[in-house]
Amino acid sequence: MAARLLANLIVIGAGVLGRAAVQAYRKALNNANATGVAQEAVQNIRRATKGMTEQEARQILGLPENAKWEEVLERYDTLFQRNAKNGSFYLQSKVHRAKECLEATYRGEESPGTG
Known part of the structure; x- marks a missing residue:
């Protein structure tokens, strides 16, 4: 019984952490797009490949x-x-x-x- 409870706790905890990580990633993308950091990074990559x-x-x-x-x-x-x-x-x-x-x-x- 204790092993089952511990396994459920681990699964639920992993789910919560996974959702939090996805939300944080989405928030970071939104912030990068809002401040122009994402576009600047893409321009830097393009410039580096052009020579x-x-x-x-x-x-x-x-x-x-x-x-x-x-x-x-x-x-x-x-x-x-x-x-x-x-x-x-x-x-x-x-x-x-x-x-x-x-x-x-x-x-x-x-x-x-x-x-």
């Missing part, structure tokens, strides 16, 4: 908008080598992605290496 913008690439390499392709390569080589020596693979990859992004931009305007 790097030209402005971000220039900021990473520390270059102005009117920089020549040779300046891009010079800055890339410097930062890439510096991060290779100090062991920051993350920064090294960001520098590489920035160069790739700018390379695509410069290819549209002029061929890289021609100035």
